[in-house]
Structures are given as structure tokens and as C-alpha cells.
Amino acid sequence: EAQVTQNPRYLITVTGKKLTVTCSQNMNHEYMSWYRQDPGLGLRQIYYSMNVEVTDKGDVPEGYKVSRKEKRNFPLILESPSPNQTSLYFCASSLRGHQPQHFGDGTRLSIL
């Protein structure tokens, strides 16, 4: 089954404790992306990757890092999380950047 898998689905943690949200897709897609969803703001793109070792900033990259060492994986790293990063995060992938994206089920992060 074609899918985008995010882990963990839920996480409560404290300010400053580094965390990684993993994202994996099994569709051999070139394009992967991370979004955060906040009430009243819709989805905002954090980072995206056109292919292995090719990443670029989206609209709200501050406080986040990504890497794309393999085609299937695109982890989101919060080096020093802060409460304003409490949000619902989605990973997505598509064959090419302008193609429809497949979304994961989301990761709800709470930073205390």
C-alpha cells in the first residue's frame, strides 16, 4: 500500500530537548515536504526536498532542520524546541514538486 509514514504520532516534550520526527514514503517519490498546521493559519510549508541531498526552505523554516540522505526518508529535526513550535505537523511526498502530494497522518507535538 502506498503510504507516507510519520513517527511519532504524538509527542509531549520540554523546551530545549532535541527531537526528530521521522517521515518515510514507499512510492519512490522525488519530492518530499514538511508542513505545520495551526488554527486559523492553515498549512505552512517548513522545508521541502526536490531529491536526495537537495533541500530548500519553505515559508517557516526557523527553528527546524531537515536532511535527505535517502530518497525514502525526510526527517524533521528540532534542535532546541520551543513552545511556539507546538503544532500539528504533516509530511508529504509526490513524484515531482508540482504533482499532487500524499500526506502522512500527522504528528502532534506539544512543547512545554
Place this chain on the structure above:
Amino acid sequence: AQSVTQPDIHITVSEGASLELRCNYSYGATPYLFWYVQSPGQGLQLLLKYFSGDTLVQGIKGFEAEFKRSQSSFNLRKPSVHWSDAAEYFCAVASANQAGTALIFGKGTTLSVSS
């Protein structure tokens, strides 16, 4: 800068009534346009897309959308709404630049369906 506007934050329609959700975009070139739906606690599911060609596109679940270049609009329609259509709907445009392609979303429209 590219942007997507969904003017209606919340819409309530009666079951069986018709539905139109509005979407306006700002983009210099020919856009790639999408509508996604998000049910509570779920990820986003693609309803339909427009790349080129016929300006009226059909999607899943009985939805359709019409691309109107002159109005910079891509409104979503459904002739008869079902209670299961209650969800949040997002319009999006794929924005290409030298670095790559970013997907820009509107802020969403929440649809409630009354019986």
C-alpha cells in the same frame, strides 16, 4: 508573492443542498491548482487537481472545480452535500521558482452540514 485566499472561514449548508467553496490565487504563471479535504483527526486527501486543458475538472466524492483564469479563481462545487462531507477544505497552488516547487495553501474553509 504567490498566495491563495479562501474568503470563507466557515460555511454551513443543509444536507442535500448545493455547495460552492471559493478560492482565489495570486500567481504569475499558469498555476497548478489543487483542492484537499481534511476530516477531523486525519491527514489531507486530494479531491482534484488542475494542471491544464479543460477548465472544469472532476474529482472524487462527486466534487468538481472550475478554473477561471480571468478571475484567478478555482472554486469547488458539489451539487448535493452529504453529512459525511463535513470537513475542512484547503485550496492550494504549486509555485515553481528557480530552487524548486513549493505548495502554498489557503487557510481553509470549514464545512458544516446541517440535517
